Amino acid sequence: MNIFIIKELKMLIAPGTPDTPTIHFWRSFEKYICLSFAIFGFGVCLKDAYFLSHEIAAKNHIAGVKRESWFGSNYADVDDVQLTAFLNGLPSLSLTACLFIMIRKMLLRYSNSLDAQIGYYLLFGLGFLLYIHGPGTLFTLLMILGNYVLLRIFIAKRWFPALVWIANVTFLIITEYNDGYKFGWISSYFGFLDQIPIAIKWNRSSNLLMLKIISFVIDCHWCYLNKPIKSKHKHMERCIECTKEITCLKYRYEQHANIYTLKAFLAYSCYPPLYLAGPTLTYNAWISQIQSPQQAYDSKRIAFYTLRLIFVFFILQWWINNLYFPAIAINPKNKWIWEDFTAYELIAGSYVILKWIWLKFMVIWRFFRLWALLDGIETPENLGKCISNEYCFEGFWRMWHRSFNLWLIRYLFVPLGGTKYKVLNIWVVFGFVALWHDLKMSLLVWGWGMCIFIVPETLVKGYLNRPKFAKFRETLQYNWLCVISASLYLFLLCIANLVGFSFGVTGLIIAANQIVSWEGLFLIIKIFLTFMFLVHFMMMIRYEDLRKGKQEIGF
Numbered sequence: 001m002n003i004f005i006i007k008e009l010k011m012l013i014a015p016g017t018p019d020t021p022t023i024h025f026w027r028s029f030e031k032y033i034c035l036s037f038a039i040f041g042f043g044v045c046l047k048d049a050y051f052l053s054h055e056i057a058a059k060n061h062i063a064g065v066k067r068e069s070w071f072g073s074n075y076a077d078v079d080d081v082q083l084t085a086f087l088n089g090l091p092s093l094s095l096t097a098c099l100f101i102m103i104r105k106m107l108l109r110y111s112n113s114l115d116a117q118i119g120y121y122l123l124f125g126l127g128f129l130l131y132i133h134g135p136g137t138l139f140t141l142l143m144i145l146g147n148y149v150l151l152r153i154f155i156a157k158r159w160f161p162a163l164v165w166i167a168n169v170t171f172l173i174i175t176e177y178n179d180g181y182k183f184g185w186i187s188s189y190f191g192f193l194d195q196i197p198i199a200i201k202w203n204r205s206s207n208l209l210m211l212k213i214i215s216f217v218i219d220c221h222w223c224y225l226n227k228p229i230k231s232k233h234k235h236m237e238r239c240i241e242c243t244k245e246i247t248c249l250k251y252r253y254e255q256h257a258n259i260y261t262l263k264a265f266l267a268y269s270c271y272p273p274l275y276l277a278g279p280t281l282t283y284n285a286w287i288s289q290i291q292s293p294q295q296a297y298d299s300k301r302i303a304f305y306t307l308r309l310i311f312v313f314f315i316l317q318w319w320i321n322n323l324y325f326p327a328i329a330i331n332p333k334n335k336w337i338w339e340d341f342t343a344y345e346l347i348a349g350s351y352v353i354l355k356w357i358w359l360k361f362m363v364i365w366r367f368f369r370l371w372a373l374l375d376g377i378e379t380p381e382n383l384g385k386c387i388s389n390e391y392c393f394e395g396f397w398r399m400w401h402r403s404f405n406l407w408l409i410r411y412l413f414v415p416l417g418g419t420k421y422k423v424l425n426i427w428v429v430f431g432f433v434a435l436w437h438d439l440k441m442s443l444l445v446w447g448w449g450m451c452i453f454i455v456p457e458t459l460v461k462g463y464l465n466r467p468k469f470a471k472f473r474e475t476l477q478y479n480w481l482c483v484i485s486a487s488l489y490l491f492l493l494c495i496a497n498l499v500g501f502s503f504g505v506t507g508l509i510i511a512a513n514q515i516v517s518w519e520g521l522f523l524i525i526k527i528f529l530t531f532m533f534l535v536h537f538m539m540m541i542r543y544e545d546l547r548k549g550k551q552e553i554g555f
Contacts (some may be wrong), residue, residue: 034537041530049352052345053324062268063334064327077320079327081227083360091527100124100272104375117290118267121450123534126269135193136202139181139429144213144269148262151217153225161415164217168210170398176439207436208278214411223256247292249378252285253410259287273371277364279403280381282410286377293376304371309366309426316359325349329502338503343514350494350502357501380406391486391535393453396493422458427451446500447483453492482539487531
């Protein structure tokens, strides 16, 4: 790190410093020293977690772990219902995706009209919903039609977006509270419909459906009111993606569509590639790409994207066959196992679980995104950065569920006042995010707990980004201030993950009791130093991007 570099090389950290051969050498040396220490620290953590998992599995029965000889192991963690359902359904989903793309390509040979394509999406989408939801598809359609009726009655009213939000959030809460609705409630004659076997209950997809509904009706409302938007010329002056041949996704988000029919609304809501898990895409961007398919991903780039997905899929398979901490921590039947863990074992297990969550969602989201890309539809990339490549709460959240974050910015954050009232409206945004995921008080506490960390981060960033601190931001002192504060935030993120997604409050209490010792203090120092090396490496990567004139692609 900087302690290895002579005083005259303080200029290394300044984004505007010319990249001479000498400076380039020292920057590279510093960068790889940091990376080496970070890899060593996390490598030791992963090694210890691997041997501890196998030791526990050899001596005890772990609930949620079954015998399965794959990837050099005799066991596999199958405790997570969501991941297990996806992996079991992957062959049929892959077959459905191939069938969907093949029929679409055949259709385009005979007719590439917008109406024909929307008709195909609607018919295939309804068939897809009937297959997975059965009779429950009727409730899904009623949810869509109810919002369309509201749109046609109140489209001209300025307060229409507020009405849409209130109606849909209320419906979501009631639906979640009742775990859906039953035909038997209407009449005993229809009770037999509730007994028909289905793949997925319709209300399990209602939260994602709600995002599409709000997107369509509010986009239509803004178009009706002729809400001002940037011209393409003005957009291209600042956009690094747009060319004469390529229209970026951000531009498609902002432009009004020229069709807002019920047929298009139903086709968009039931669009198979993005129905089950996302990523979330606004109506304007979706309909725009039907008229003019995405050009950002050519065949070569899609092929490389597919290979990356396959590679990550095998990493996930190795993970669940060799690291059983998700089942150990989350399944209550295994509590007796981890109650005797040391503080280090709890922290290592928590880290493994966080990586497992990241791998799980990466495989799921990228599978469905690839399906959409093969159909000519580009969506925002969730998990755009490695989970170990973020060092602040805001950046972590923004990149984790990026498509949802962009949706929230467009339909909730900006209408509430945007950055002008950021410190206030993030409480509403994260409150909604928590309730949208599940009606649990613990998630609401998690959401508002995130705000408690984001508010001071926002205030400090805003204060130090003032022009009077421009010179200070290029000093060694500022760099170390960022490194230390970001390392502290990473430590807080680990604690939040330990409580929220791993061993709970009980695990935190066990770890806290053991840390109050010289051995525990030494453990904290080692973790903190590892974080400092990691953060400094991340910052150097970002500085290099700034020097080269790179910006974050897309948004």
